[in-house]
Amino acid sequence: MIEIKGLTKRYGNRKVLNGLDLSVPAGTFLSIFGPNGAGKTTLLKILATLARPNSGTVTVDGWDLAKDGAEIRSVIGVVSHSPFVYGELTVEENLRFFGRLFGLGPAGLEARVRELLDSLGLAHRARDRSEILSRGMRQRLAIARALVHRPRVLLLDEPHVGLDPKASAVLDRTLRSFKDGGGTVVMITHDLAKGLEMADRLAFLFRGRMAREVEAARTDAAGLRQMYDSLAAGDNA
Amino acid sequence: MPSTALLIAAKDLRAEFRTKRTLNSMLIFSVMVILAFRFAFTAGDGGPAMVAPSALWITFILAGMFALSASFSKEKDQETFQSLLLCPGSRTSIYLGKMLSSFILITMVELFSIVAMAVFFEYDFGGPERLAWLAVVVVLGTLGFVGVGTLVAAMTMNTQMREVMLPVLVLPLVVFTIIMPAVTATAKVLGEAGMADVGAEVRLLLTFALVYIIAALLLFDYVIEE
Numbered sequence: 001m002i003e004i005k006g007l008t009k010r011y012g013n014r015k016v017l018n019g020l021d022l023s024v025p026a027g028t029f030l031s032i033f034g035p036n037g038a039g040k041t042t043l044l045k046i047l048a049t050l051a052r053p054n055s056g057t058v059t060v061d062g063w064d065l066a067k068d069g070a071e072i073r074s075v076i077g078v079v080s081h082s083p084f085v086y087g088e089l090t091v092e093e094n095l096r097f098f099g100r101l102f103g104l105g106p107a108g109l110e111a112r113v114r115e116l117l118d119s120l121g122l123a124h125r126a127r128d129r130s131e132i133l134s135r136g137m138r139q140r141l142a143i144a145r146a147l148v149h150r151p152r153v154l155l156l157d158e159p160h161v162g163l164d165p166k167a168s169a170v171l172d173r174t175l176r177s178f179k180d181g182g183g184t185v186v187m188i189t190h191d192l193a194k195g196l197e198m199a200d201r202l203a204f205l206f207r208g209r210m211a212r213e214v215e216a217a218r219t220d221a222a223g224l225r226q227m228y229d230s231l232a233a234g235d236n237a
Numbered sequence: 238m239p240s241t242a243l244l245i246a247a248k249d250l251r252a253e254f255r256t257k258r259t260l261n262s263m264l265i266f267s268v269m270v271i272l273a274f275r276f277a278f279t280a281g282d283g284g285p286a287m288v289a290p291s292a293l294w295i296t297f298i299l300a301g302m303f304a305l306s307a308s309f310s311k312e313k314d315q316e317t318f319q320s321l322l323l324c325p326g327s328r329t330s331i332y333l334g335k336m337l338s339s340f341i342l343i344t345m346v347e348l349f350s351i352v353a354m355a356v357f358f359e360y361d362f363g364g365p366e367r368l369a370w371l372a373v374v375v376v377l378g379t380l381g382f383v384g385v386g387t388l389v390a391a392m393t394m395n396t397q398m399r400e401v402m403l404p405v406l407v408l409p410l411v412v413f414t415i416i417m418p419a420v421t422a423t424a425k426v427l428g429e430a431g432m433a434d435v436g437a438e439v440r441l442l443l444t445f446a447l448v449y450i451i452a453a454l455l456l457f458d459y460v461i462e463e
Contacts, residue, residue: 084320088252
């Protein structure tokens with residue numbers, strides 16, 4: 001589903017990604033951990049076609065990032081800690097706007113909007129402007145926005161930041177349902193427990209390279225913490 | 238591409254008409270500029286006929302800066318620009334959508350300013366033919382201004398002091414190519430000179446509008462690249 005080979009990204013003289021290789025098969029939930037400045041967000045931005053790599057190859061769902069940006073954008077959904085929605089528009093207007101940008105027709109769009117509003121518990125706030133929503137509600141709307149066009153890949157950058165337990169549970173339920181439907185998820189997080197709980201593969205990004213990849217089933221919370229700490233200790237040495 | 242641009246323009250206008258933050262600022266600002274000109278010049282200075290074309294275009298351009306600046310700064314402040322970049326349509330459609338919404342907002346304020354000018358200056362803009370030529374000059378001048386202004390607004394979106402940077406960069410680009418021919422053409426249309434004389438200015442405005450829009454379409458992808 002996602003194949004990355006020799007990915008390099010520089011900002012000025014600073015190499016943020018340094019020959020990174022990564023393979024994420026379809027239907028996988030991958031959690032990526034790493035310290036600040038390791039290149040996690042840059043990696044996600046490249047996968048989302050928001051930044052261009054200096055070298056290396058990236059394919060998403062068979063599309064080449066270098067020349068098929070529009071096709072890649074049509075199969076991915078992105079959720080960040082920022083909701084990326086318009087405060088002046090209502091919840092349903094936001095979803096309709098993004099759905100139409102992704103080419104959904106009127107009939108299919110209305111059904112999809114209703115489905116997302118119901119499944120994410122937003123139906124009773126559908127006609128409220130998104131600027132008056134709570135942080136948790138706005139994040140639910142952000143998830144709905146990312147899912148409105150039925151993407152096959154979800155890219156998540158710290159999606160649980162600032163969410164209360166209820167909103168976090170809604171997000172987890174939605175992500176599990178997406179994965180159960182065959183979707184692929186790449187989630188960046190600093191929350192080791194959450195990353196382990198959700199994922200079936202774990203990757204550690206340090207200094208722009210994948211330092212280690214493991215199956216989530218092969219470790220537990222204590223093992224994961226030990227793994228992370230030993231990689232961080234090596235990184236600081 | 239056109240449907241994506243229309244969707245973005247419709248979204249911008251819907252959001253703007255709901256809050257009217259930019260529109261109200263533009264309208265109040267344009268009244269203030271027109272009143273300033275009204276009180277600064279008297280009949281002894283040559284009267285309204287002398288200052289009307291300059292006053293109109295200074296009002297259009299300065300009020301227009303509000304629309305251009307708000308067009309991208311709202312996206313930046315709400316961090317929604319990335320959501321537009323994440324959509325599969327061509328990125329130049331973002332430029333076209335932003336340009337269209339700014340053009341509509343500015344044209345509305347221009348209409349209001351012309352009426353305000355007629356009221357405060359007790360100015361007679363003449364018959365339909367004169368108004369039609371004035372409309373041609375205003376539309377072409379606005380098109381060129383918005384064409385280059387939208388590109389520069391995208392460029393300055395991520396800069397510090399973007400509200401200052403936008404006029405600093407746009408005004409030198411439009412002074413000789415848009416403002417001067419537009420003021421000259423407006424003076425001819427409103428004055429005693431025959432309207433047949435306005436052809437050269439209209440051609441100049443049309444040429445620069447096309448040059449700016451084509452250049453912006455070619456450059457927009459690079460301007461928004463991280």
